[in-house]
Amino acid sequence: MYKENNIPPEKKRLLKALSCSDSTWILSYYLSSIIKEKSLISQKDTATAIGGVALKPVGRYVAWNFFKSNFDLLYEKSGKEGWSWKNLVEDLTSFFNTEFYYQELEQLSESKADKSAAKFKSALTETRTKIQWLSKNYQSVVDFLEEEQFPVAELL
Known part of the structure; x- marks a missing residue:
């Protein structure tokens, strides 16, 4: 659904829905799929996906640890300013x-x-x-x- 959809607000809703699991291993798997070379999540939607996990109580620590462990790769993937680092850091550190x-x-x-x-x-x-x-x-x-x-x- 996400890959076939061309409507940005709908894609954002789908990304947020993917982050709604109560299982930390599923959230970890979801986040790890973001940094794969052939990720289903587009580069420009990376921050939305990570932020979606970070804003869920069960996902806070999962997202923060993922971010710390993969900072350099995420930075490279973002194209330095490719997506909103400020919003992502706010989502990750809000708690x-x-x-x-x-x-x-x-x-x-x-x-x-x-x-x-x-x-x-x-x-x-x-x-x-x-x-x-x-x-x-x-x-x-x-x-x-x-x-x-x-x-x-x-x-x-």
Whole structure:
């Protein structure tokens, strides 16, 4: 269906549907198919496919690890600016709110500085802001929810 379709919005919907699995191995397989030489996913749709996986709770870590492991190949495939790196990095890092992920992002940014410095600057700033907000407000939010008898333990 995807390959035969020539309508960009419909292709985008199909790519997002492909990322809806709850199985990490299926999502991993889907992502690995993107970088194959004869991939069914077109080069210009690579970021949409990866971002679709990254925006699903079960796919966040799968997509991030795939991106880190295949950064150079993805960079080459994108034609440097062939698709929106900014949007992809936003999708991949939207759930980052811990020092661990900040360090991973910073390390990737530094190790690929020749290719990525500007692409990761905004994500690093956003992640740092989330960490600071959580540090300042986490306990207040938990206390409020407990006062309202919200089942906080189920969320943590």
